[in-house]
Amino acid sequence: xxxxxxxxxxxxxxxxxxxxxxxxxxxxxxxxxxxxxxxxxxxxxxxxxxxxxxxxxxxxxxxxxxxxxxxxxxxxxxxxxxxxxxxxxxxxxxxxxxxxxxxxxxxxxxxxx
Amino acid sequence: xxxxxxxxxxxxxxxxxxxxxxxxxxxxxxxxxxxxxxxxxxxxxxxxxxxxxxxxxxxxxxxxxxxxxxxxxxxxxxxxxxxxxxxxxxxxxxxxxxxxxxxxxxxxxxxxxxxxxx
Numbered sequence: 482x483x484x485x486x487x488x489x490x491x492x493x494x495x496x497x498x499x500x501x502x503x504x505x506x507x508x509x510x511x512x513x514x515x516x517x518x519x520x521x522x523x524x525x526x527x528x529x530x531x532x533x534x535x536x537x538x539x540x541x542x543x544x545x546x547x548x549x550x551x552x553x554x555x556x557x558x559x560x561x562x563x564x565x566x567x568x569x570x571x572x573x574x575x576x577x578x579x580x581x582x583x584x585x586x587x588x589x590x591x592x593x594x
Numbered sequence: 595x596x597x598x599x600x601x602x603x604x605x606x607x608x609x610x611x612x613x614x615x616x617x618x619x620x621x622x623x624x625x626x627x628x629x630x631x632x633x634x635x636x637x638x639x640x641x642x643x644x645x646x647x648x649x650x651x652x653x654x655x656x657x658x659x660x661x662x663x664x665x666x667x668x669x670x671x672x673x674x675x676x677x678x679x680x681x682x683x684x685x686x687x688x689x690x691x692x693x694x695x696x697x698x699x700x701x702x703x704x705x706x707x708x709x710x711x712x
Contacts, residue, residue, distance in 0.1 A: 522704070523705055588638065
């Protein structure tokens with residue numbers, strides 16, 4: 482069964498550094514999403530992406546965040562200058578057109594020191 | 595604005611007991627989607643069920659059942675004859691309809707941590 486994959490599984494970085502989190506959505510899916518979950522808290526929507534552009538973003542998704550689909554398979558989340566409060570689990574999700582369920586990847590745990 | 599409330603922060607039951615996880619939602623949209631996801635200790639999010647707002651039919655899948663009531667804006671989840679492997683955090687989520695007709699960004703509740711004791 483196809484799955485969403487994410488790399489790396491754990492990323493440790495210094496405050497102020499740039500990080501890129503990578504996701505490979507399920508191959509026939511057209512809508513892509515990023516969510517984050519601060520330890521012990523709820524999952525929060527960051528951004529949705531369709532047809533090579535952002536379709537919706539939350540208040541959390543400020544100028545330090547960006548997303549890109551650099552090729553036909555990868556979907557990336559970039560954090561330009563990480564802060565301590567960016568430490569969280571970041572989940573990628575995808576879904577096909579016209580179908581409602583988002584399928585999540587295993588997550589990347591980001592630790593900012 | 596959308597909101598999902600899972601008032602039960604943690605529930606602990608003994609194996610084989612039935613348990614119901616509550617979910618109450620708020621939305622101004624007439625068309626929306628509701629979901630339940632399971633997050634086991636390993637951390638991934640596992641899809642359990644999706645419900646469209648115009649489909650109030652309850653659903654049963656093995657030991658799992660879901661009760662959707664628009665009149666009370668609730669979408670409750672019951673596990674019958676619970677097992678230790680059911681121990682996880684369970685999230686209820688809500689989404690509006692996107693321009694493409696499918697669900698867009700999910701609004702999650704805070705989750706209910708379910709502990710099944712042997």
